[in-house]
Amino acid sequence: MSSQQSTQTMKPATAAKKLGVYLPATPASFQEGVVTRAELNELQANPPEWLSELRRNGPHPRPVVAAKLGVSIAGLARGGVTEPLTTEQIEELKQQRPEWLEKERATQAEVRKEGARIKQLKKEKQERAARRD
Numbered sequence: 135m136s137s138q139q140s141t142q143t144m145k146p147a148t149a150a151k152k153l154g155v156y157l158p159a160t161p162a163s164f165q166e167g168v169v170t171r172a173e174l175n176e177l178q179a180n181p182p183e184w185l186s187e188l189r190r191n192g193p194h195p196r197p198v199v200a201a202k203l204g205v206s207i208a209g210l211a212r213g214g215v216t217e218p219l220t221t222e223q224i225e226e227l228k229q230q231r232p233e234w235l236e237k238e239r240a241t242q243a244e245v246r247k248e249g250a251r252i253k254q255l256k257k258e259k260q261e262r263a264a265r266r267d
Contacts, residue, residue, distance in 0.1 A: 143168040153177060155188045156218045157193045193218035203227060206245070209238030 149169035150157040212232035
């Protein structure tokens with residue numbers, strides 16, 4: 135099975151997603167080829183300069199932009215951010231603190247808080263069930 139894993143290939147879009155980079159900003163050789171699991175592991179372990187540069191400065195794909203801004207992907211769309219952003223653009227947004235960003239950050243904080251509350255309730259329920267056994 136391990137030999138099958140090393141020859142398993144993925145489309146460049148999948149590899150870019152796993153690497154957290156915006157596919158159109160990658161080199162043509164990356165976009166036009168296929169990536170094996172071994173090549174992906176090597177890129178993650180020893181990123182070439184182009185990958186380090188993309189991760190550092192962007193342009194970043196929406197999931198990365200959302201994470202850097204502390205909002206959801208849907209929150210980005212509600213704020214009108216539909217294109218990839220560079221690290222510089224993300225930092226500008228953080229400095230400007232537009233109303234939509236503050237609202238979406240608050241919403242995301244509530245979502246996380248509710249998730250933590252539900253997780254705690256489940257844990258307590260499991261502990262009560264374990265004590266009954």
